[in-house]
Amino acid sequence: MPLEAINIIGAGQCGTLLAIMLARQGFIVDVFERNHDPRVHDAEAGRSINLALAARGINALTHAGMINQVRPMLVPMRGRMVHQADGRSDFLPYGQASDEVIYSVTRSDLNEVLLGAADRIPNVRLHFRQQAIGYDAPDRTVHVKDLNDDSLYEVEALPLFAADGAGSIIRRSFDGSDTFGGVESLLRHGYKELTIPAAPDGSHQLRPDALHIWPRGGFMLIALPNPGGDFTLTLFLPNVGDPGFSSLTDESAARAFFDQHFADVAPLIDNLEHDVVHRPLGLLGTVRCRHWHDRGNVLLIGDAAHAVVPFHGQGMNLAFEDCVVFDHLMRTEGGDWAYLFRRFEELQLANANAIADMALENYIEMRDTVRDPKFALRKALAFELERRLPDYFIPRYSMVMFHSDIPYAAAQQRGAVQKQLIEEFTERAEHLDDVDIDAAAAAVRERLVPLADVRVDRTL
Numbered sequence: 404m405p406l407e408a409i410n411i412i413g414a415g416q417c418g419t420l421l422a423i424m425l426a427r428q429g430f431i432v433d434v435f436e437r438n439h440d441p442r443v444h445d446a447e448a449g450r451s452i453n454l455a456l457a458a459r460g461i462n463a464l465t466h467a468g469m470i471n472q473v474r475p476m477l478v479p480m481r482g483r484m485v486h487q488a489d490g491r492s493d494f495l496p497y498g499q500a501s502d503e504v505i506y507s508v509t510r511s512d513l514n515e516v517l518l519g520a521a522d523r524i525p526n527v528r529l530h531f532r533q534q535a536i537g538y539d540a541p542d543r544t545v546h547v548k549d550l551n552d553d554s555l556y557e558v559e560a561l562p563l564f565a566a567d568g569a570g571s572i573i574r575r576s577f578d579g580s581d582t583f584g585g586v587e588s589l590l591r592h593g594y595k596e597l598t599i600p601a602a603p604d605g606s607h608q609l610r611p612d613a614l615h616i617w618p619r620g621g622f623m624l625i626a627l628p629n630p631g632g633d634f635t636l637t638l639f640l641p642n643v644g645d646p647g648f649s650s651l652t653d654e655s656a657a658r659a660f661f662d663q664h665f666a667d668v669a670p671l672i673d674n675l676e677h678d679v680v681h682r683p684l685g686l687l688g689t690v691r692c693r694h695w696h697d698r699g700n701v702l703l704i705g706d707a708a709h710a711v712v713p714f715h716g717q718g719m720n721l722a723f724e725d726c727v728v729f730d731h732l733m734r735t736e737g738g739d740w741a742y743l744f745r746r747f748e749e750l751q752l753a754n755a756n757a758i759a760d761m762a763l764e765n766y767i768e769m770r771d772t773v774r775d776p777k778f779a780l781r782k783a784l785a786f787e788l789e790r791r792l793p794d795y796f797i798p799r800y801s802m803v804m805f806h807s808d809i810p811y812a813a814a815q816q817r818g819a820v821q822k823q824l825i826e827e828f829t830e831r832a833e834h835l836d837d838v839d840i841d842a843a844a845a846a847v848r849e850r851l852v853p854l855a856d857v858r859v860d861r862t863l
């Protein structure tokens with residue numbers, strides 16, 4: 404019997420991992436990617452250089468049998484190093500168990516490992532420099548341009564998986580119809596990336612096992628370690644205004660801004676003035692849809708379905724989780740494409756909306772709330788409640804980052820109850836000793852159902 408074929412648009416993280424998973428289920432998978440093969444040409448400029456990989460992403464890479472290839476590329480980050488404006492810095496651990504760490508990974512290295520793995524599977528065919536230019540729903544065809552010679556051809560939705568990222572042409576081809584109901588909301592803040600090089604002996608110039616944050620209220624700078632001893636910094640700032648990228652258009656303004664707000668780290672940054680002025684400005688936004696599928700023909704997946712702002716470090720983790728959810732669904736429920744696409748949407752849409760909200764909230768936490776003296780006390784109480792009641796209470800950040808079996812929507816709902824409870828019990832306290840922890844624990848049992856009731860099992 405001939406193998407069933409499917410098409411994927413986009414060989415980013417989601418399209419490539421999905422291709423690997425579907426090929427392992429026996430499908431012939433054709434992947435159309437507009438860019439060059441990054442293993443041969445330099446990777447796309449203007450995207451973030453490194454990413455935080457957490458439990459959901461690790462679970463997906465494990466599920467696909469790839470984690471051993473990826474592990475050597477990971478730099479563990481055990482907590483946030485918060486650099487205050489007065490020069491003080493505090494290390495706040497992300498979790499309390501030794502394995503509760505997140506990992507910095509270089510985007511291009513990860514993509515290349517994924518592409519290499521896909522390429523080694525005989526029934527995956529990767530087609531680079533092939534750009535989808537539109538989707539014709541009545542004919543179920545994608546129009547594709549071969550960028551090598553500008554010729555045009557059509558690809559059938561056999562079905563079609565649209566993994567073509569936040570600006571998905573497949574999703575936008577449905578604009579004006581009710582099929583997806585996609586809404587793209589651009590944040591008024593953007594980002595630029597800078598570099599702290601390795602020290603002459605190759606070591607990191609800042610503590611390497613931390614994600615560094617310089618919170619400054621309306622804006623912030625962050626730094627993630629790279630395996631080669633360097634750090635990638637990201638400056639998040641309003642696009643327009645003062646402070647804002649529109650005010651940093653000449654090199655002296657850039658230097659003065661860093662000397663004023665980030666004096667401790669400015670001397671470590673390579674080509675500071677040049678990079679602040681001349682590096683491309685990255686835009687950030689959220690994509691929300693009412694639906695992700697056009698009957699059994701097209702499924703939006705990854706950022707094409709649900710781009711989120713990067714402040715929880717979850718966009719890629721969510722895109723990888725999508726692949727696991729879909730693979731698991733096919734293996735455990737089966738059914739035709741229309742059924743599978745509908746079920747996928749039922750399982751993941753609320754989760755994507757939840758992490759989209761939490762990612763926006765986390766921007767405020769990272770750039771502002773971490774400066775609040777009560778922040779550390781609230782974290783300490785949350786950790787204490789987790790120690791006492793591990794079956795009921797896990798801090799929201801930990802549910803999102805370390806527990807791939809707790810859906811994002813459940814983390815959001817429980818997080819809201821937990822936040823209120825923690826605020827109540829720390830309202831008149833300055834130290835953990837001032838908190839009535841027995842009463843707080845009793846309130847947890849009263850207000851939350853056991854975690855076992857919300858966990859999902861996607862092991863096969």
Ligand SMILES: Cc1cc2nc3c(=O)[nH]c(=O)nc-3n(C[C@H](O)[C@H](O)[C@H](O)COP(=O)(O)OP(=O)(O)OC[C@H]3O[C@@H](n4cnc5c(N)ncnc54)[C@H](O)[C@@H]3O)c2cc1C
Nearest residue numbers: 413415416417437455535568705706713716717718719720
């Ligand atoms: C500054 C920043 C920092 C981030 N940090 C993190 C982080 O720490 N942790 C995390 O989990 N996530 C992070 N993210 C989010 C993460 O980058 C995305 O969620 C993830 O890359 C989505 O993968 P994807 O495959 O769905 O989309 P993409 O990676 O965008 O891949 C889409 C692919 O489709 C191709 N394509 C697009 N249009 C076409 C077309 N018309 N025809 C053919 N091919 C096409 C593109 O070239 C690309 O290869 C960050 C994002 C940004 C912007």
